[in-house]
Amino acid sequence: MGIADDVRQVARGWRWTRRPLVPASVERELTAPHDFPTSWIRTPLGKAAREVAQRWALGPVLNYEVDVEITGADILKPLKPPVIFVLNHSSHLDAATIVTSLPTEWRRKAAVGAAADYFFDVWYRSVATTLFFNAFPIARGGGLRSARLARKLLADGWSLVLFPEGTRTKDGWIGQFRTGAAWLAIEAGVPVVPVALTGTYQAMPRGRSWPKPGRPPVGVRFGTPIWAEDGERPQSFSDRLRLGLGAVIEEDRTGWWQTLRAGAEGELLDPGGPQVAQWRRMWEGSRPARRSHARSVWEPEKDEWSHEAPWSAGELLAGGFPGEGPEAFDAGDDEEP
C-alpha cells in the first residue's frame, strides 16, 4: 500500500467529511469523561460574544432557512427565572430554534443541556456549541458531574433548556423521558415549561446536516408551566411532563379547545404515538407540517406544506391510521381549515 492508499483508508475509516462513528458496543460502555470547561461563556465577555453569535448569526441564518412561528410565549410573563424548559427532540434544529425563539430576557439567561459525547467530543465542536447555545455538557448515561453543573446553573439563576428524551426521535414521535429534568425541577423547586417543537423533524431529520430548501415551516409552542407536587417522585413527575408536552403538541395539531376536550374524555393521544408498525409511525411522523397561519397573498395557492393528517387522535387510539385505502395516498385536502 502506498501513501495514497493509507490516506484513503484513514479518510474512509474515520469519515473525514462527516462525524466519525462509534461502535455500538462502545455506546453500551462508559463513555469518556468530558471535562470541557463552559464557564467562560457565562462571563461578561462570554455573554457579549454569545449575544453577537445568537442575535447576528444564528437568528438570521435560521430565519433564512426556516419559517419559525412562535406561539404561547406570553405564559412566561408571570414567571420568574429560573425555569426548566423541556422540549421534544427531533432535529439538530431544535436547540437553535428554541434559543432564537425565547424572549430576549429569557434567552440571555438560558443554558442548553447538550449531549457530552456528541457535542463535546472535539474542542472545536465544544467551543461552537458553547458559544451559540450557552451549552453545558450532559452525560447521556447520567452522572453526578452533569447533575452538579446543572444544579449550580439553576442556583445561579440560569434557566435550563433540556431535551429529556436524550436523543433525537427516529420516527417523529416522542420517546421515553429520562428523569434528569424532573429530578432537577423537584430538587430546585422550579417550574417546568413544556415547549412543543413542530416541523423541525420534517425540516431537518436525522441524517441531514442542513435544513431542506424552501423555508419549511417550524412551530414553537409554549405550554402551561407544570410544578412538581409535594413528595412527588422524579419518575412520576417525568411521566407527567411527558404527557404535558404531548398535550402541547396535540394542541398545536388540533387546537386548544379540542385538546382540552380530548383530555377530559381521556382521548389524548399518547405522545409516543400509536403502537403500529414502525414504518407507519415513520410515515405519519414524517408527514409534511402544515402552516397554521393564513396563507400570505404572495404564496402560491397550492402549498406544498399543507398536507394535513386525515386522522384524529381518537381514531389513532383505536389502533391504526384511518384512510388506509387508495385515498390515503391522495394529496389530501389542500384548503386551510
Added chain:
Amino acid sequence: MSRPGFVLEVDERTPPLLFHNGEGFRLERLPLGSRVVYPPESLPGIKDVDAAIDHALDHPQGSEPLTALLTRGMKLTIAIDDISIPLPQMKTPDIRGRILEHVLERAARAGVDDVEIIIATALHRRMTAAEVKRAVGERVYRSFWPHALYNFDAEDPDALIHVGKTEMGEDVEISKRAATSDLLVYVNINLVAMDGGHKSVPVGLASYKSLKHHHNVHTMLHSRSYMDPPASALHSSATRMGHLLAEHVKIFTIETTLNNDTFGPPFDFLMRREWEWSAKDQAAYLATKASTDRAPAHLKRSIFHKIYSPYGITGINAGETEAVHTRTLANLHRQQLVEVNGQSDILIAGLPFVGPYNVNSIMNPILVVCLGLGYFFNLYRNQPLVRPGGVMIMFHPVRREFHQVHHPSYVDFFEEVLAETTDPAVIESKYEESFATDPWYIHLYRTSHAYHGVHPFYMWYWASHAMQHLGDVIFVGGDRKTVARLGFRSAGTLADALEMASETVGRTPRITALKVPPLLLADVR
C-alpha cells in the same frame, strides 16, 4: 479517570483497527462480529514515588523494616532485574535506580561496607555499561561499577554454589555471592504476572543446571498459563526452589508494578481506542506509517528502541517474598485484567517491535515465535482465548535477520535445528545439551553480550503450549521462507489468512483480537 478493559464487538460503525506489525503498524478491518479485547486504560501513578519507596522499606510485609536488617560488617547483596523488563524501556529515572538509592542510603547509614549489586541476567546477555548506567542511575553506577556492580555470570564455576535439591529433586544452584550473603535484597519490576515472587532469585541468579528443571517442554506444557502462577508448573518449580533458598539466605524482596502508560508523544495514538482518534492521531498514524513503510530496518529499529515509556508506578511493596508478591499480583491485576466471555476459533494479534530478549537488538524469527506463541498466547487466566485446535493469526514481517552479537546461537538453531525438526520435545532431547555446553557459545555469553547457547531452545519451549493447543499458526506479511522454516504458514493479507484458517475452523469462525501493547491479562470465563 481510567476506564477498565473492554471487549469491542466489531460492527459497521467500527473504524479500521490498528495492529502492531514489527517496526511498523497496519490498519485492519476485522470481520463483523469479531471481538477485540482492549486493555484497561492507565491507572494513575504514585505521585510521590520516593515517599512510597520509603514507606515500603520501613513498613514491609512479613518482615522487619529494612533498616533493622542492616548491620555494620554484614555482607549485603542487591540483585536487580535486567534489561528484559520493562518493555519498552522506561524513561529515566528508572525505578530500579530509585529503589537502589534508598536501599543504599540505609546501608550507608548502617555502616555496611560489603555491598555488591548483581544484574540478575541468568542466561540473558550481559548488559552493556551504558544500559546498566541507565537502569541504576549515575550515582549508583559511579559508586559501584564494575567491581561491585556487575552482570551475573551463570557459567563461572567459582561464582556459583549448589544450595541443595528440592523435594522433587530439582537442583538449586545460584550465585555464590547472593547465597552466602547475610541479606539478599531483590529489586524487581513486575511487568506481567509471570514475573516476580519466587521467579526472581531462583531464576534470575541461577545456572543452567538449575534452570533446566523448569525451563523445559514438560513444564511449559503444564503451565496453563504461566501468566497465572497458581496454574503454572514453572512457578511451582520456582516456588519449591525459593522455599529451599529461604532456609539458607535471608531474602528481602522489593517489587514494583507499572501502569499502562506505554507510549508517550508522538506515539500516544497507539494508546487510544480507534473510534476516539482525533485528527492529530490520524495524522500521526499516517506519518508514522509512511515513515516505517519506507525506512530501512536498521533505522526503524534504532528509532523504535529509543522509545522510552512514561510509565507511572502503581505499587511498591517490600518484605517477605510471598507476602509481597500477593500484593504485587493484586496491583497488576488491577491494571491488566479484562474479563472475556468464552473462547474463540481464531485469535489475532499484532506483534510489536520489542520483546523481552531484543531490547536494543533485533527481533529474530525465533523471538517472534516466542513473543507471539509464548507471551501473547499466554496472556490469559482460566482458559486460552482460542479453543483447542483453533488458529492464531499474527501480524509480523518475520524477517530472517539476527543480531550477530546478541543472538549467535539463534542463528545456528534456526539454520541447523529447525531445518531438522520443529517439535519442541525432539529438539530438547536431541540438541539442547550440545548447545548448552558448547564452549564457543559459553565464551560469547561470558565475555561478549551474547545470550547463552541454550536460550533459543527456551524460546522455542515457551511456545510449546501454544503449538500443542493450536491447529494452525499464520503470519500475515511474514517472509514465506522464514515462516516455513519455523513450521508455520504465511499469508499476504488478513483476508488470505482467514481464508487459510477456514480449512481448520470453518467459514464462520468466532474471532478474538488482542490490542496489545499496552499489556492486558484476559480472564477468560
